[in-house]
Amino acid sequence: MLTYVLRRLLGAVPTMFVIVTIAFFMIRLAPGGPFDLERPLDPLIMQNLERAYNFDKPLWQQYFIYLGNLAQGDLGPSFTRRDFSVVDLFRVGLPVSIQIGSLSMLIALVFGTLLGALAALRQNSWVDYMVVGTATFGITIPTFVIAPLLSLLFGVLMGWLPAGGWGTWKHMILPVVTLSLPQIAVVARLTRGATIEALRSNHVRTARAYGLPTRIVVGVHALRAAMLPVVSYLGPAAASLLTGSVVVETIFGIPGIGRYFVQGALGRDYTLVMGTVVVIALFVIVFNLIVDILYAWLDPRVRYD
C-alpha cells in the first residue's frame, strides 16, 4: 500500500508539470495584459512597468523563471494585488475556503447518506418520494439563486444572521448551507441508488441468512458497499469545495480563494491564475488518491499491490 501511495505521488510530478506548462502558455494567449486598464497608460510608464515585472523578456525565459520559482514554492507576486505575493493571498484565503468547504462536505456526507439510506429502506414510500423530490429540486436550483435568497431572507428580512461578511461563526452559516444543499441532494441520490442495489446483493443476502440484525446488515454491510459511488463522487467534489466557490464568496463577501480564479483571469493576473491552477490541481490529485485508498478499504476486492 505504501509503495502504491509513493508511486502515485511521484506520478503526480509530471502531471503537475504538464498542467503548469499548458496553463502558463494558455493564459498568455488571451489578449491584453495585467496593465491594460480602461484608462490606458502612457507608453513610457508601460515600459517601466513591464521591465519591473520581467515582461520585457521573451516568453520562454519568463516560463523558466516561473518554473524555477515554483520549484522553490514561490508562486510569484500578484499583479492585481501588488502588496501581496500569491502565496500571501493563499495563506489568508485558503484556510477560509477550507473551513467553509469542509463543513459543507461534512454536512453533505452526514445528511446525504442518512436521507439516501432512509429513502432506500422505504423504497417507493412517501419518505422515498420526498427525499428524491427534494433532492432533484436541490440539484436544479443554482447557488447563485439560493445564496442571495438566503441572505435576503435571514439577513435582511428576519435579521437573524449577517447578510454577508466574515468574522464570527454566524457568518459561516448561510454560506455553508448554500454550498451543502446541492451536495446533500447529490449524495442522497447516489446513496439511495447504491443502497437499493447493495440490499439485493449476495453478501447482504448472506448476512441476512445468517440472521444478523437489520441494523448490522444495513449499517455495516449494505452501506459500506453503497458508499463506493458516493466516495468516488466526493473526491473531486471535495477538491472543488475546498478550493472555494466564486459565487458563494462573491455573494456573501467571503475572503476565500474561490474569487481569485475569476478576478485573476479577468485582470490578466498571470501569476494569480497560475497559483490557483496549481492549488486546485494539487487538491484534485490528492483527493483522487484518497478516493483510491478509501476504495481499497471499503471494497475488499480492490487491491493495489
Place this chain on the structure above:
Amino acid sequence: MMKSLLSATCLATVLLTAAPMLASAQAEVVYNRGNDTDPTTLDHHKTSTIAEANLMRDLYEGLVAPSAKAEVIPGVAESWEISEDGLTYTFKLRNDAKWSNGDPVTAGDFVFAYQRIQDPATAAPYANMLYPIVNAEAINKGEKQASDLGAKALDDHTLEIKLNAPTPYFLQLLTHQSSFPLHQKSVEQFGNEFTKPGNMVTNGAYMLEAFTPNDKIVMRKNPNFHDAANVKIDVVNYIPFEERATCLRRFEAGEVLSCSDIDNAQMDYMKEKLGDQLHIAPYLGSYYLPVKVNKEKLSDPRVRQALSMAIDRDFLANEIWRESMLPGYSIVPPGIDNYPDPVFLPYKDMDILDREDEAKKLLEEAGVKEGSLTVELRHNTGENHKNTMTAIADMLKNIGVNATIVEMEGTGYFDYMKNDGDFDLTRAGWIGDYSDPQNFLFLFESANLGFNYPRWSNADYDKLMAEAATTTDLAARAKILRQAEELFLKEVPAIPILYYSSTALVSPKLKGWEDNIMNQHATRWLSVEN
C-alpha cells in the same frame, strides 16, 4: 501548524485581557464603508482607481485637501503664494502637521515623494499627473536626475514648486493622491513592504490597521492628525463589493452604512424602498462613442453628425441607465471648474423627430443613400453597455443606417483600442482626475495616442490646446478651450451621449455626506449617529 496554534493562543490571551479594558472605555464609533473593489496596492504612487483614491484620501493629506463639498481647502500647507507669471508656487507648511508615528511632516517628505513618483523604477501609472512640474517628465523618461526636479524644500516648512507653464488647475491637481507625501524613513527602511500594517506611516486622518484581501481594510483614527479633535469616527472598515447587489443587501441589513455604487438593475426598487438614502449626483465624467474618422464611410463630419443627431440621449439615460446617467451633449461635463460658459451640440434642445429629419438631410447631402450605410457598434462586456448599443442600433435604423453589434471582453478591449484596432463606432468613458476642462479636451489631441481612439488629428484643435496651456488669464483660457470644444463638437470624432453621475447609498445614521461633482467623501467629514 505549531506556530499558528501558538499565535492563536497568544491572540486569545491578549483579547481576554484587553476585553475588560475596552469595555470600560467609551464605545468606539465604527463605520463600515462599502468600496468599489480592493486596491491594487496601498502604495499611492502605484494606484489609479477610484476605489484606491477613496482609501488614500483617508490615509494621507496633501498640500491641499478636498472639503466635504470637494472644494480645495488648505491641507498640510496652511497658505501659499503664486508668482505673477503663475510659474512658481511657494507653500507654507503648518507646524502641527504630523505623521501617524509622531514625526513632523516636512517639505522634504513632499520632495521625496515627488522625486520617487517620477523615478522610472517606481513605474507609477499616474506619474504624468505631476508632469507640469519642471523636469518631471524628463526624470520619468530617465533623461534627468531626480534631484533636477522643480520641487525644492527651502526649509522644513517651506516648499517651492516650479512649473513648466502656468497651470491654472495645479491646486486641483494637488488633491489627487499622486501628489500626497510619503514618510521617507519608513519607505526606505521597509522597501516594498512599507504598505504593510505595522510598517505603514501616514499623515491623514486615519492610519492602516489591517488589510485582509476580499474582506476589509481596517483604518483607525490617527491621533497625531492636526485636526484629530474634529474627526468623529474612530474606525473605518472599507469593504470591497464587486457585486453591488451584495452591498445593497448588507446596507438594508444595517451592516454597512454606505455603498460606493449601486446595481442599476435594482434602481426602481431602491427608489421606492430607500427614498433619499439613494444619492444620485452629477459626476465629473463623460460617456462617448469614438468614431474611426479615417475610414472612408465615416470621414465626412456630416455623416458623423447625422449619427449623433439620431441618438435619443433621454431614452438612454432614463430607460437603459435608469437615471444613473444624464443625457450628454458635450465632452466636458457641466459643473466643471474654470469653464463658466459651456458649449453643447446645437440640437441639444431639439425634438428627436426633427433631429431625425435633419439627420436624413445631412446624410443625403453627404451622398449616403438610405440603407446603404452599415456601421459596427463595438462595446466591452457589460449589461448596460450592451443595452445602450442595442438601443442605438435601433435609433440609427430610423435614419436608414444599419448597425451590427460586436462585444469584446474588457481587458482585451482596452488593449485593442489602444493599439489602433479596427472599429466603426465604439464606446469609451472618461472620469476626470481634476476639475478642469483641459482634463477632458486633452483626450483628443492628435499626439495623445493612448486615449484618442478615433485617431482624429486636427491642427487647429492642437493649436488651441497648446495656446490654452500657456494662457494664465483664466477667463481668456476658458474662451480658448471653449473654441476647442466647439470645433470638436462640429467635427464629432467622438459622439458624446451621456454624462456620468455618481450613485451611492447613504444611511440616515451617517451624517455629513455632501454630494459633489468629484464624488469625494473623506471620512474625516462624516459622523455616525445612532
